[in-house]
Amino acid sequence: MTSTVLQNYILGGWYTASTGLSVIPSALDGAAVAQIGSSGIDFAAAAAYARQTGGPALRALTFHERAKILRGLADAINARKEELYALSAHTGATRTDSWIDIEGGAATLFTYASKGRRELPNDRVLIDGGVEALSKRGSFVGQHLYTSLQGVAVHINAFNFPVWGMLEKLGPTLLAGVPAIVKPATASAYVTEHCVRIMVETGLLPEGALQLIAGSTGDLFDHLTGQDVVSFTGSAATAQKLQNHPVIARESVRFVAERDSLNATVLGPDATPETPEFDLFIKEIVREMTVKAGQKCTAIRRAFVPSALMDAVEAALRARLEKVVVGNPVQDGVTMGALISTSQLRDVRGTIAKLAEDATIVFGDPNIPPPGTDADGAFISPVLLRCDAPWAARNVHEMEAFGPVSTLMPYTDLADAIALCNRGAGSLVMSLFTHDPDVAVAVVEGAASFHGRVLINDRDCARESTGHGSPLPALVHGGPGRAGGGEEMGGIRGVKHYMQRTALQGSPRILSAVTRRWISGAPELENTVHPFRESFTQLALGKTFTSPLRVITLDDIEHFANFTGDTFYAHMDEEAAAANPFFPGRVAHGYLILSFAAGLFVDPAPGPVLANYGLENLRFLKPVSPGDSIKVRLTAKAKNQRNAEYGEVTWDALVTNQDDDTVASYELLTMNAI
Numbered sequence: 001m002t003s004t005v006l007q008n009y010i011l012g013g014w015y016t017a018s019t020g021l022s023v024i025p026s027a028l029d030g031a032a033v034a035q036i037g038s039s040g041i042d043f044a045a046a047a048a049y050a051r052q053t054g055g056p057a058l059r060a061l062t063f064h065e066r067a068k069i070l071r072g073l074a075d076a077i078n079a080r081k082e083e084l085y086a087l088s089a090h091t092g093a094t095r096t097d098s099w100i101d102i103e104g105g106a107a108t109l110f111t112y113a114s115k116g117r118r119e120l121p122n123d124r125v126l127i128d129g130g131v132e133a134l135s136k137r138g139s140f141v142g143q144h145l146y147t148s149l150q151g152v153a154v155h156i157n158a159f160n161f162p163v164w165g166m167l168e169k170l171g172p173t174l175l176a177g178v179p180a181i182v183k184p185a186t187a188s189a190y191v192t193e194h195c196v197r198i199m200v201e202t203g204l205l206p207e208g209a210l211q212l213i214a215g216s217t218g219d220l221f222d223h224l225t226g227q228d229v230v231s232f233t234g235s236a237a238t239a240q241k242l243q244n245h246p247v248i249a250r251e252s253v254r255f256v257a258e259r260d261s262l263n264a265t266v267l268g269p270d271a272t273p274e275t276p277e278f279d280l281f282i283k284e285i286v287r288e289m290t291v292k293a294g295q296k297c298t299a300i301r302r303a304f305v306p307s308a309l310m311d312a313v314e315a316a317l318r319a320r321l322e323k324v325v326v327g328n329p330v331q332d333g334v335t336m337g338a339l340i341s342t343s344q345l346r347d348v349r350g351t352i353a354k355l356a357e358d359a360t361i362v363f364g365d366p367n368i369p370p371p372g373t374d375a376d377g378a379f380i381s382p383v384l385l386r387c388d389a390p391w392a393a394r395n396v397h398e399m400e401a402f403g404p405v406s407t408l409m410p411y412t413d414l415a416d417a418i419a420l421c422n423r424g425a426g427s428l429v430m431s432l433f434t435h436d437p438d439v440a441v442a443v444v445e446g447a448a449s450f451h452g453r454v455l456i457n458d459r460d461c462a463r464e465s466t467g468h469g470s471p472l473p474a475l476v477h478g479g480p481g482r483a484g485g486g487e488e489m490g491g492i493r494g495v496k497h498y499m500q501r502t503a504l505q506g507s508p509r510i511l512s513a514v515t516r517r518w519i520s521g522a523p524e525l526e527n528t529v530h531p532f533r534e535s536f537t538q539l540a541l542g543k544t545f546t547s548p549l550r551v552i553t554l555d556d557i558e559h560f561a562n563f564t565g566d567t568f569y570a571h572m573d574e575e576a577a578a579a580n581p582f583f584p585g586r587v588a589h590g591y592l593i594l595s596f597a598a599g600l601f602v603d604p605a606p607g608p609v610l611a612n613y614g615l616e617n618l619r620f621l622k623p624v625s626p627g628d629s630i631k632v633r634l635t636a637k638a639k640n641q642r643n644a645e646y647g648e649v650t651w652d653a654l655v656t657n658q659d660d661d662t663v664a665s666y667e668l669l670t671m672n673a674i
C-alpha cells in the first residue's frame with residue numbers, strides 16, 4: 001500500500017490537508033500506511049454547516065425515514081466489507097477481530113434501523129410517558145416529549161474499533177435526527193476514512209449529516225454550544241482534558257465519556273474445576289486477553305477466584321495461553337495479531353511493569369517479541385499476572401494495560417469478591433461464572449451499581465452467550481466512575497442522548513395537536529360515519545364512536561363461563577364471590593366485558609380496518625354485576641403509518657356503566673388500510 005494522504009469530508013466535499021501531516025505506521029512492520037492531517041479546515045464553519053444544513057435535513061425526516069438510511073448504509077458497508085478487511089489488517093487485527101469491527105458495526109446499524117422502525121413512531125417527535133393530570137377538571141395537563149437537538153454531535157473515537165466505534169455512535173445519532181462530525185483516532189483512521197467514503201458514496205446521507213475530521217479537531221471545541229453533544233471514547237486523561245474545556249462547562253455541552261475500565265470477572269464459589277462454569281471461565285479469560293490483542297475497552301483485566309482455586313485456575317489458563325499463536329494475522333494459524341503501534345507496545349510494556357510491582361508475571365514475557373514476528377511490528381505475547389494480596393495492591397485496580405494482559409487474584413468469600421470488583425471504581429462490564437442463583441443475587445445487589453453491564457454465564461446460556469467483551473446495540477454500553485460515567489446504545493435509550501426531553505403543559509386540545517396524540521379532554525369529533533369506515537388517511541385523531549348501553553345478565557355471565565371454560569368462582573358462586581373483598585357478589589368476567597365492548601363498537605362489514613392486533617394498558621376498574629349495563633366510547637388516539645399500504649391506529653377505549661363510572665379502560669390497536 002502506498003502512503004496516501006487521508007481525506008477529510010468537510011462541508012459536503014473531500015478535503016486533503018497539505019501541511020502538518022503525520023504518518024500512520026502499520027502495526028505489522030512499522031511501514032507507513034497513510035498520512036493524516038486536518039490543517040486548513042475552518043472548524044467553526046464545519047460545525048455551522050452541520051447545524052444549519054445537516055440538522056434541518058435530518059429533522060425533516062421521520063424516525064422511519066432515518067432508519068431506512070441506516071439500513072442502506074449498513075447494506076453498503078456489508079457489500080464492500082472486503083475493502084475494509086484489507087485495510088484493517090494493517091491495524092494488527094485478525095480476520096475475527098475485524099469481523100467484530102466491520103460486520104459488527106454494520107449489524108449495529110441494522111439493529112438501529114430495525115429498532116427505529118419497530119419501536120419509534122413514523123414521526124419526528126417522541127412521546128415520553130403518559131399524560132400527567134395537573135388539574136381537578138382536566139383542562140390543564142402535562143406531557144413529556146423528546147425533540148431532536150439542533151446542534152451537532154462530535155464523535156471522538158478510539159483506535160481499537162475504527163468501524164464499529166464510529167457506527168455505534170452514528171446509528172443513534174442519525175436516528176435522533178442529529179448530524180455528526182466524526183473524529184477517528186489517528187492510529188487506525190485509514191479504516192474509518194474508507195468506511196465514511198463508502199457511506200457517502202451511497203448518496204443516502206442528507207447533505208451535512210456526516211463530516212469526517214482526519215487529524216486534529218483544531219479549535220472545534222471553541223465553537224460548541226448547548227445544543228451539541230460530544231461522545232468520547234478513549235483514555236481517561238484525554239477525556240478529562242476535553243471535559244475541562246471551558247466551553248464544555250460554560251455551555252453545558254453534553255459530554256458522554258467512555259474511557260479506561262478495569263473490568264473484572266469472578267469465578268463463583270460453586271464453580272469448582274469439575275463444573276462446566278470453571279471451563280467457561282478459563283475460556284472467557286483467554287478469549288478476552290487475545291481478541292483484538294486485548295485492546296478492548298471491555299476486556300477482562302482482573303480475574304477473581306476462590307483462594308483455594310488459584311493454582312488450578314493459573315494452571316488451566318497457562319495451558320490455554322500456550323496454544324495462542326501470535327503473528328501477522330494474514331498468516332495461517334495465527335490466533336492473535338499485533339497491538340496498534342509500537343508506541344502502544346511501549347505503553348503496554350510500561351503499564352505491565354507497573355502492574356508487576358503488585359503482581360508476578362506467570363505467563364508471557366512482555367519484552368521478548370513472540371517467535372517469528374517482525375521486530376518492527378507491535379507484537380507482544382499474552383501476559384498473565386498473579387497477585388496474591390489484592391487488598392495490598394493498588395496498580396492492578398487502577399491501571400489499564402490496553403493489551404493482552406490480565407491479572408489473577410484470590411478472594412476469601414463472596415463479599416470479598418464483590419468488594420474487590422468494586423475496587424475498579426466503576427467499569428463497563430463485569431462477569432460472573434456461577435450456576436447458583438443465590439450467588440448471582442448477591443453479586444448483582446452488591447456490585448451492579450459499579451458496572452454498566454453484568455454478564456452471568458453458566459452452562460445454560462454459554463452456547464448462545466455473546467460473551468463478556470461484546471457490547472450489544474440493544475444493551476447499555478458505558479459505566480460509572482473510572483469508566484467515564486457515560487452511556488451509549490441501550491437500544492432507543494441511546495437515541496435519546498441526542499434529543500432533548502421537554503415537559504409540556506397546556507390544555508388537552510393544544511397538547512393533542514403538538515404531540516399528535518388525542519388526549520382525554522380534547523374535543524371528541526362525533527362521526528356521521530362509523531370511524532371503522534374511514535381509511536387511515538381519512539381518519540382524524542379525536543374521531544369518536546359512542547355505543548348504546550347493553551345490559552349484562554346472569555345468563556350472559558353463565559353462558560360466557562360455560563362457553564369459554566372460565567368458571568372461576570367470582571362468576572359462578574354467589575356466596576364465595578361475596579366473601580371476596582373486591583366483589584359485591586357474582587360479577588361479569590373481565591374478558592366478557594372486553595368481548596361485549598368489541599360487540600358494541602365494531603362495524604362488521606369489510607372496510608379499511610384490516611386487523612385487531614392487540615391492546616395495551618388494560619385496566620378493569622369497577623366490577624360489573626348482573627343487571628348492570630355497559631357502553632363503550634372509542635376514540636382515535638394516535639396513528640403510525642407503517643408503509644404505503646397500511647398504518648397502525650391506536651384507539652382510546654373507555655367502558656363505562658349506567659352510572660358513567662369507568663368499568664375498564666385500554667388502548668386498542670388496529671391495522672388500517674391507507
Ligand code: NDP
Pocket residue numbers: 156157158159160183184185186187215216217233234235236237238239241242258259260261296297298347400401402
Ligand atoms: P486517547 O485518549 O489518546 O485518544 C482517544 C481519541 O481522542 C482519539 O481519537 C484521539 O485522537 C482523540 N484526542 C486525543 N487528544 C485530543 C484532543 N486534545 N482533542 C480532541 N481529540 C483528542 O486514547 P487512545 O485511543 O490513544 O488510547 C489510549 C488509551 O486509552 C488506551 O491505552 C486505553 O487505556 C484507553 N482506551 C480506552 C478505551 C475505552 O473504550 N475504554 C478505548 C480505547 C482506548 P488522536 O488519535 O488523533 O490523538
